[in-house]
Amino acid sequence: MIDLTFVEHNGEHHRVSAKQGTNLMQVAVDNAIPGIDADCGGSCACGTCHVRVSQQWLDKVGAPSESEALMLEMTPEHDARSRLACQVTIQPEMSGMIVDIPEFQM
Amino acid sequence: MTSQTSQENNMLPDPYSVPLESINLSDPNLYSQNRWEDYFRRVRDEDPVHYLKESPFGPFWSVTRFEDIVAVDTNHVDFSSEPWIMIGDPDPTLPLENFISMDPPKHDDQRAAVQSVVAPRNLAAMEDLIRERIATILDKLPVNESFDWVSNVSIELTSQMLATIFDFPYEDRHKLVYWSEMATGAPELSGGTALPEERFAALQDMVTTFAGLWEQKSASRKAGNPVGFDLISLLESNEDTRDMITRPAEFMGNLGLLIVGGNDTTRHSISGSVLAMDRFPEEFEKLCANPKLIPSMVSEIIRWQTPLSHMRRVANCDIELGGKLIKKGDKVVMWYIxxxxxxxxIDNPNQVIIDRAKARHHLSFGFGIHRCMGNRLGEMQLRITWEEILKRFDKIEVLEEPERVRSNFVSGYTSMQVKLRPKSR
Structure with missing residues (x-):
């Protein structure tokens, strides 16, 4: 299992364990983490599982695909750390990763 | 898009009694007569990607299943939104262009210029104002007597919101409603009933009025005043959209888009929510017992109502969908409804279930890069409306079958007679 921490906008930390190969959105939903809506269910089609990956983990997560980047542009709150959680596949090297949840999903 | 006319109200046949290949899902009578459910059920089960050779809107494909719709909606490379996203094309004498009917990259710049107005952060700042306005409307309603919910509440409320986000003169807000109805109500676009001359005049008036507002915002900005936080100020001040006013088709098209997007959708969902709570009284009891269900109920209503029935695409290449070969250039209609x-x-999809699991997983906002920009504003208006209704009333009784819009694009109500029972103390 791979340890991850979600940080809500209000600062609350949620430590969870995830299986390799699942996606970050599913981990959040399975653990009832507040602030992830995931309206489309993981199709990279709604933008409501927007998260920000902590700087030091960015290279482990990699850059968004073209279609993911287009969806991210639809929220005015996106920045260089933004990813759609449904498009991040959990890998062993992500153990310990910290993920920030934005105040709002659009 | 005014109320249905009696001479066109011939009863439609049983959908299972007609040849499958002849079923025409673009017939506006399916919607004004509320017969669409059965017709779509047959097509979804027997011919989910359905081709109709001839219709008033030309030949077109109907995509009717949830997963196929998601596949088309998220594939903007093979399915273009140009030149127009309604089943019918605009009259060439009144050309219209807008960003929902554009592919990347032009779409991206124009949308980006306006989307922050309806971003959740800004909506939070508007919540008190919205609540105050909704409360004022509800407090003025008669109790224990019949009145029309559509004109007295749904239209009033959404037009006030539109005036707010456009910074449009408040006393003229009913013009926005009229223009919105005229924008989508053309027979050639949606099977509506708007007359061409009247529609043309209305849209010209819309453009002239907004051009005046635009000039006003421009002069104010050039005089050194801070840029206002409304849709026109943002379009006027953004480098990517500043010259839109010099392109009449684009100016008119985008205004129409923003007005229709902010008006018809929420209006009909508000009316639909009242109808749903009357038709499913056990769900209303659930809601009264637990008002924390309001956000989930709002998503469920937006699914059940589906205020925009469809969006249209054009295939950019030959492409297979559901075992059918769609040819390059074919018109493809995604029936969200x-x-x-x-x-x-969706389990028991015809039922309203306010505490449904995954209530947000519906198609009403579309998926992909054209997903509804104002979804959070719409949800917020519905949420506050119901929070305020539950404080005041024990029951909203729908007294008769509502009258429905004659359109294959806007799914909603032209009138709904109701009676309110005030809350017992």
Whole structure:
């Protein structure tokens, strides 16, 4: 299992364990983490599982695909750390990763 | 898009009694007569990617299942939104262009210029104002007597919101409603009933009025005043959209888009929510017992109502979908109203279930890069409306079958007679 921490906008930390190969959105939903809506269910089609990956983990997560980047542009709150959680596949090297949840999903 | 006319109200046949290949899902009578459910059920089950050779809107494909709709909606490379996203094309004498009917990259710049107005952060700042206005409307309603919910509440409320986000003169807000109805109500676009001369005059008036507002915002900005936080100020001040006013088709098209997007959708969902709570009284009891269900109920209503029935695409290449070969250039209509009733994805889809699991997983906002920009504003208006209704009333009784809009694009109500029972103390 791979340890991850979600940080809500209000600062609350949620430590969870995830299986390799699942996606970050599913981990959040399975653990009832507040602030992830995931309206489309993981199709990279709604933008409501927007998260920000902590700087030091960015290279482990990699850059968004073209279609993911287009969806991210639809929220005015996106920045260089933004990813759609449904498009991040959990890998062993992500153990310990910290993920920030934005105040709002659009 | 005014109320249905009696001479066109011939009863439609049983959908299972007609040849499958002849079923025409673009017939506006299906919607004004509320017969669409059965027709779509047959097509979803027997011919989910359905081709119709001839119709008033030309030949077109109907995509009717949830998953197929998601596949088309998220594939903007093979399915273009140009030149127009309604089943019918605009009259060439009144050309219209807008960003929902554009592919990347032009779409991206124009949308980006306006989307922050309806971003959740800004909505939070508007919540008190919205609540105050809704409360004022509800407090003025008669109790224990019949009145029309559509004109007295749904239209009033959404037009006030529109005036707010456009910074449009408040006393003229009913013009926005009229223009919105005229924008989508053309027979050639949606099977509506707007007369060409009247529609042309209305849209010209809309453009002239907004051009005046635009000039006003421009002068104010050039005089050194801070840029206002409304849709026109943002378009006027953004480098990517500043010259839109010099392109009449684009100016008119985008205004129409923003007005229709902010008006018809929320209006009909508000009316639909009242109808749903009357038709499913056990759900209303659930809601009264637990008002924390309001956000989930709002998503469920938006699914059940599906205020925009469809969006249209054009295939950019030959492409297979559901075992059918769609040819390059073919018109492809995604029927959100059908996908939202697809029991392959949604259990008991014809039932309103306010505490449904995954209530947000519906098609009404679309998926992909054209996903509804104002979804959070719409949800917020519905949420506050119901929070305020529950404080005041024990029951909203729908007294008779509502009258429905004659359109294959806007799914909603032209009138709904109701009676309010005030809250017992």
């Amino acid at each position: 059908s996908g939202n009733r697809d029991d392959r994805v």
